[in-house]
Amino acid sequence: MNRTSAARSATATTSAMSMADLAAAMTVVVIWGLNFVAMKLALREFTPMQLGAARYAFAAMPLLLMIRRPALPLRWVAAYGLLQGLGQFGLLFMALRLGMTAGLASVLMQTQVFFTALMAFAFLGERLSRPMLGGLVFALAGLACFGIEVIAGCGTSADVTLAGLLLTIGAAGMWGASNILARHLQRHYPDYNPIQFVVWSSLAPVLPFLLLTWLVDGPSAQHQWMDASISAWAGAAYLGWFATVMAYGLWTGLLKRHPANQVAPFGLLVPVVGLLAGMLLLHESLSGWQLAGTAWIAAALVIILLAARGR
Template identity: 55%
Template sequence: MTAPAAASATPFRPRDLLAALLVVVLWGVNFVAMKWGLESFSPFQLGAARYLFAAVPLVLLVRPPRVHWRWVVMFGLFQGIGQFGFLFFALKVGMTAGLASVLLQTQVFFTALFGFALLRERPGRPLVWGLALAAAGLVCFVMNYVGPAAGSGMGRGSATTLAGLFLTLCGAAMWASSNIVARLAQQRSPGYDPLAFVIWSSAVPVLPFVVLSAVFDADAARWLHWQALADVPWIAWASVAYLGWAATIVGYALWTNLLQRHPANRVAPFSLAVPVVGLTTGWLVLGETVAPWQWAGIAFIVVALACVVLGPRFQTKKASMA
């Protein structure tokens, strides 16, 4: 979202810093919560529960966004069914919470590629360098599954698969698609309210996830009995509540508020800390480990993100000094 012009003069106060750091923690811990939720729910069931918690009761309290409904539906499908559908399956079939937090940030580069292809947005030099570094990082991740390194880091706490890697990247691509939809919705809707947009779009994936679960999950019928709900461990319900309310509603509300009052180039760098929190919590809480090739891939992607996020600022400063 584009910040108001007056925001450039607004100082970054301590409460703003606290809000930014809280968002980083909420989104970083988000991946551990997903792992816990998937111990009791299938990917489709967890998706339905997450968005049901995110939408209710807020859709009863927040007015619908003043945008065409096609944008709300498209955003809900790309982000809900696409991003988190793929991500939940990746975490189920072979992806650690920590690595998922890193790989999902490749949405920055997918967004740039889609923006160039669909919106004719020309990439700047920092973005080109970032894309090259991110590609090198993905090669490092693939190297973990081929040649002499195949199987390294595949033990307990670090079990990843090529399918998990592919599905996580698909989730990142779907996140990028939702970014393009949100950008188009903002451009074509003068009364665009990002928080209302997120809340109402959260209602969209619920029914599709329920239908997908009914069709593909062998145990879907058990949810017709109240006892099945009572048998779900409290940690699974806590995970769903965290995903729906903390990570989705509170996180996006705080982030949106920061973007409304400050330039994006001052807010965006905080997102670089999300993978750090994700890797740390995955290690401390789930006992996850990282293989050497994966560390190399992480380093390339983090440097690539830094190049994209911080590069334009240095270019502007260099141009002003010339």
């Protein structure tokens, strides 16, 4: 398929989402919003590499024994698992450990919208509509509010480090790359099953995470597996079964049915849930800058969704 045909295909598949798809998108928003609290709590007892191995072990087992392999070449299944596992969550877990709050991480991860839109334009020929560009400007203004708070060291961001900030943005870039890979697979293998795909791709990062656990954490840290509490293991199970299998299964299904530029903006609601969950469950305070940033991001989503419904 040449570039012109790809652009026509992307335009043809753009449509307003059904109520079922909107419900799926909002379910993902809630799961991923609470996801950051689960990560922060689990990282009190696990190292980032240990949590990565535990998360994807839960995501792959026991479902791997009950779900057939997706009708895709294994190289694409493994590539998605490594992009999402080692790339997105490996970097994010390190960020949360080195200096990043759960609420702010949920916001900064939404730069995936920019990465997804730019990569979709560059590699898939998906056009950037005017409402999308307007929404991105609003979202950028919202993220700028959080950036100002971190850089200026004001508000509640004293515990956010530069390393944590850069690692989180890197994780968002990996999320954008996995979005594009999912959309690419939809074009070439339109009948693949999203749940099969997510479960089998979850197997790919387990061994690399275990290897990194041994190399990075060292043998002395291995006792943490046995000493971890039930709540830490419950957090890892939530990350594996709900935040990975269920949420990414729904998310990948949305990417199969709609252009990446139409699906990715739903992620802009995740920080709203993440900030509120951080306040209620982790007692993270919400500053004026964070309120302003959340308002800008909510406005961006409204612009994009209203434009999609109008089409």
